[in-house]
Amino acid sequence: xxxxxxxxxxxxxxxxxxxxxxxxxxxxxxxxxxxxxxxxxxxxxxxxxxxxxxxxxxxxxxxxxxxxxxxxxxxxxxxxxxxxxxxxxxxxxxxxxxxxxxxxxxxxxxxxxxxxxxxxxxxxxxxxxxxxxxxxxxxxxxxxxxxxxxxxxxxxxxxxxxxxxxxxxxxxxxxxxxxxxxxxxxxxxxxxxxxxxxxxxxxxxxxxxxxxxxxxxxxxxxxxxxxxxxxxxxxxxxxxxxxxxxxxxxxxxxxxxxxxxxxxxxxxxxxxxxxxxxxxxxxxxxxxxxxxxxxxxxxxxxxxxxxxxxxxxxxxxxxxxxxxxxxxxxxxxxxxxxxxxxx
Numbered sequence: 001x002x003x004x005x006x007x008x009x010x011x012x013x014x015x016x017x018x019x020x021x022x023x024x025x026x027x028x029x030x031x032x033x034x035x036x037x038x039x040x041x042x043x044x045x046x047x048x049x050x051x052x053x054x055x056x057x058x059x060x061x062x063x064x065x066x067x068x069x070x071x072x073x074x075x076x077x078x079x080x081x082x083x084x085x086x087x088x089x090x091x092x093x094x095x096x097x098x099x100x101x102x103x104x105x106x107x108x109x110x111x112x113x114x115x116x117x118x119x120x121x122x123x124x125x126x127x128x129x130x131x132x133x134x135x136x137x138x139x140x141x142x143x144x145x146x147x148x149x150x151x152x153x154x155x156x157x158x159x160x161x162x163x164x165x166x167x168x169x170x171x172x173x174x175x176x177x178x179x180x181x182x183x184x185x186x187x188x189x190x191x192x193x194x195x196x197x198x199x200x201x202x203x204x205x206x207x208x209x210x211x212x213x214x215x216x217x218x219x220x221x222x223x224x225x226x227x228x229x230x231x232x233x234x235x236x237x238x239x240x241x242x243x244x245x246x247x248x249x250x251x252x253x254x255x256x257x258x259x260x261x262x263x264x265x266x267x268x269x270x271x272x273x274x275x276x277x278x279x280x281x282x283x284x285x286x287x288x289x290x291x292x293x294x295x296x297x298x299x300x301x302x303x304x305x306x307x308x309x310x311x312x313x314x315x316x317x318x319x320x321x322x323x324x325x326x327x328x329x330x331x332x333x334x335x336x337x338x339x340x341x342x343x
Contacts, residue, residue, distance in 0.1 A: 010203035024334040065341030067094030069129040089333040167200035169328040187213040190257030209235030256303035
């Protein structure tokens with residue numbers, strides 16, 4: 001893979017590039033485990049001179065290229081996990097989060113009325129080294145890239161379009177748990193039309209030999225461009241079905257898409273001007289105890305929007321959402337270092 005600059009969409013990354021990223025993430029994960037052990041030992045007893053020297057050498061190596069550089073964290077939509085992992089990653093690597101907006105309420109009235117392009121141009125005058133952007137509109141990251149004057153843009157979610165760094169974290173999670181990606185069978189279930197995480201992950205999976213089951217109502221299917229990509233991919237077999245219980249015993253990875261209305265408590269939601277019943281979609285297209293009984297041994301459930309009340313028997317849920325969250329930190333550390341080390 002050549003030098004990494006902007007991260008706008010998952011299609012940027014082929015299989016070779018993903019392998020390079022995964023190796024870098026492995027190093028970050030190993031270093032963080034080691035750093036945590038050193039911190040715990042230091043809290044109990046003093047480190048030896050040799051241990052302090054090794055810890056300093058290791059830290060300098062991990063922070064090389066990032067230390068002292070500035071990240072602008074520009075979130076037009078509020079976020080907890082994504083924003084926290086990017087900002088934590090930057091600080092661990094010795095960089096600075098110089099500007100941090102967490103929601104539209106934190107923008108001035110003028111900024112809210114300005115075009116995104118004007119805001120990015122203005123922020124670019126403050127000498128950032130990288131801008132992490134979340135925006136409610138599809139294509140916002142690409143628009144920002146066009147006017148960023150060379151400042152790297154990282155797409156942290158642009159409406160229903162893409163969330164490439166989360167997709168890389170999810171794929172890394174799958175790879176670590178199963179030691180491979182080729183040969184796996186994966187089911188995506190729920191509102192696949194609006195899920196930027198699943199959309200991005202599908203583009204990454206097109207680089208591998210996998211079976212993908214897309215389980216959703218007809219009007220909430222994967223978008224046509226994603227389906228076209230998967231159908232053209234040499235190693236992918238795509239199956240579009242509407243009954244989760246019929247196929248759950250065939251898959252090793254079950255990924256639940258967020259269903260609108262869940263967080264707000266509403267009973268209806270609208271997608272592309274069509275109204276859906278949250279209760280009806282939840283009844284047919286969410287993981288429940290009947291589904292769990294049919295899971296293959298050793299399979300996993302991925303669901304970043306998981307709520308404890310979603311299942312009656314939590315001990316039967318092989319959830320890896322917390323692993324996804326932690327891997328999100330390691331992935332963003334690796335990506336920031338790869339971008340900033342080349343500036």
